[in-house]
Amino acid sequence: EKFKDGLSKTRDSFVGAMNELMMDYRTVDEEFFEELEEVLITADVGVSTSMELVDELRDEALRRNIKNTQDLQPLITEKLSALLVKTEEETELNLQTDTLTVILVVGVNGVGKTTTIGKLAHKFKQENKKVVLAAGDTFRAGAIEQLEVWGSRAGVEVVKQQAGSDPAAVMYDAVRSAKSRGADILICDTAGRLQNKVNLMKELEKVKRVLTREIPEAPHEVLLVLDATTGQNAMTQAKIFGEATDVSGIVLTKLDGTAKGGIVMAIRNELNIPVKFVGLGEGLDDLQKFVPEQYVNGLFS
Numbered sequence: 001e002k003f004k005d006g007l008s009k010t011r012d013s014f015v016g017a018m019n020e021l022m023m024d025y026r027t028v029d030e031e032f033f034e035e036l037e038e039v040l041i042t043a044d045v046g047v048s049t050s051m052e053l054v055d056e057l058r059d060e061a062l063r064r065n066i067k068n069t070q071d072l073q074p075l076i077t078e079k080l081s082a083l084l085v086k087t088e089e090e091t092e093l094n095l096q097t098d099t100l101t102v103i104l105v106v107g108v109n110g111v112g113k114t115t116t117i118g119k120l121a122h123k124f125k126q127e128n129k130k131v132v133l134a135a136g137d138t139f140r141a142g143a144i145e146q147l148e149v150w151g152s153r154a155g156v157e158v159v160k161q162q163a164g165s166d167p168a169a170v171m172y173d174a175v176r177s178a179k180s181r182g183a184d185i186l187i188c189d190t191a192g193r194l195q196n197k198v199n200l201m202k203e204l205e206k207v208k209r210v211l212t213r214e215i216p217e218a219p220h221e222v223l224l225v226l227d228a229t230t231g232q233n234a235m236t237q238a239k240i241f242g243e244a245t246d247v248s249g250i251v252l253t254k255l256d257g258t259a260k261g262g263i264v265m266a267i268r269n270e271l272n273i274p275v276k277f278v279g280l281g282e283g284l285d286d287l288q289k290f291v292p293e294q295y296v297n298g299l300f301s
């Protein structure tokens with residue numbers, strides 16, 4: 001239900017436009033396919049993904065002798081789903097049972113990184129897991145305090161140092177402290193500066209080295225937070241972060257605030273990184289595990 005509510009803007013505009021296009025047993029001619037491509041691109045499905053989809057549909061329609069939109073509809077739903085669902089497991093978090101799980105959260109300022117960390121902490125806590133947060137964004141003014149606010153909302157501990165201190169030192173403290181308290185999950189905030197790629201890479205590498213020294217497999221997840229309302233900017237950020245570090249999953253925030261939910265398909269198809277969670281609001285409970293089938297159903301039913 002929540003998923004459906006959160007997608008209402010996308011449903012109204014993207015699916016609304018799709019339905020209009022599909023009406024009245026329209027003949028699926030070249031003009032139709034051009035308009036379909038336009039609708040997909042407008043919904044942020046991405047130019048190359050949209051073109052790929054339309055090419056496949058055009059070929060398949062020809063092969064199966066499909067002449068009108070009514071007969072084409074199930075094929076469209078099927079193709080969009082296939083884009084999102086590669087394997088069932090890929091949206092699962094890599095959680096450890098025998099050691100502390102370390103989750104590094106990266107992304108530029110303003111995308112909803114702090115909020116997402118708070119929501120994740122809340123979610124794990126509800127699953128009876130012991131959670132510690134690491135205030136690794138020592139650069140942005142107010143970032144530490146903001147994380148503390150979310151920490152207290154979720155009822156979890158925050159390990160911090162003063163502003164301006166070395167993020168790697170904060171991580172060292174945090175991982176030691178989380179281990180000694182017998183925590184299950186450590187969620188690490190990082191600075192959201194998208195300076196040049198080399199600096200970003202160096203900073204993330206340094207932080208990761210500290211974590212790996214304490215726990216050989218850490219970080220177990222590197223989650224990149226992207227703002228769904230920023231469309232192609234989000235794609236650019238994903239490319240830069242993807243080149244700077246091994247991103248294991250994406251959290252797509254503010255999906256409730258955009259009519260262009262097609263971005264999920266562009267991310268999956270063009271970046272080959274699974275979307276693991278979506279943000280559907282500003283509250284503690286507004287983070288949902290991303291279930292591709294639910295997403296497609298949420299759009300088309």
Ligand code: GDP
Nearest residue numbers: 109110111112113114115253254279280281282
């Ligand atoms: P940060 O700079 O990346 O840490 O971003 P914040 O966590 O401070 O979030 C920036 C703004 O986005 C805040 O006003 C949040 O309430 C809002 N926000 C974060 N996630 C979501 C979401 O999923 N939906 C909506 N509607 N707003 C969100």
